[in-house]
Amino acid sequence: MVVAAVGVAAPAVAAPAPPGPAPAEGTTLRGRVLLVEDNPINRAVGVRQLERLGLAGDVVVSGEDAVRVVRGEDWDCVLMDCQMPIMDGYTATRYIRKLQGENALPKFPIVAMTANAFEADREACLLAGMDQFVTKPVNPDALFELLYGLLNRRRR
Numbered sequence: 001m002v003v004a005a006v007g008v009a010a011p012a013v014a015a016p017a018p019p020g021p022a023p024a025e026g027t028t029l030r031g032r033v034l035l036v037e038d039n040p041i042n043r044a045v046g047v048r049q050l051e052r053l054g055l056a057g058d059v060v061v062s063g064e065d066a067v068r069v070v071r072g073e074d075w076d077c078v079l080m081d082c083q084m085p086i087m088d089g090y091t092a093t094r095y096i097r098k099l100q101g102e103n104a105l106p107k108f109p110i111v112a113m114t115a116n117a118f119e120a121d122r123e124a125c126l127l128a129g130m131d132q133f134v135t136k137p138v139n140p141d142a143l144f145e146l147l148y149g150l151l152n153r154r155r156r
Contacts, residue, residue, distance in 0.1 A: 029148060036079065
């Protein structure tokens, strides 16, 4: 599937596998994923990874763009870079969660993507309202397992 760019082009991530059964070999993913990444190289890598997983979605380059785009469409998951100009991923996530708390948006998982792998960084992501945390560069198998768990839980 093609991932369309909103305003630009794609990201990278390494993640701990979520709990639960491993996907069966040959399993593909279904869902709409918003990729929020300001770095052009990371955007390109992320788009390729999502396409290989069979996921559709869009790409934006700032937290501000993410907040605007999630208000207009249904999403199954958001992959959110943490460090971006204009509005960082922490601020965007807090704003999205506020809108969801006001019932202005449906609930969907937000996955933090960051090059910072310290426990304090993970805690900052979770405090901002992100559901999961992955580090860059992203391991494609770990990304598959993470998204498999999140998207399947969402469909139940």
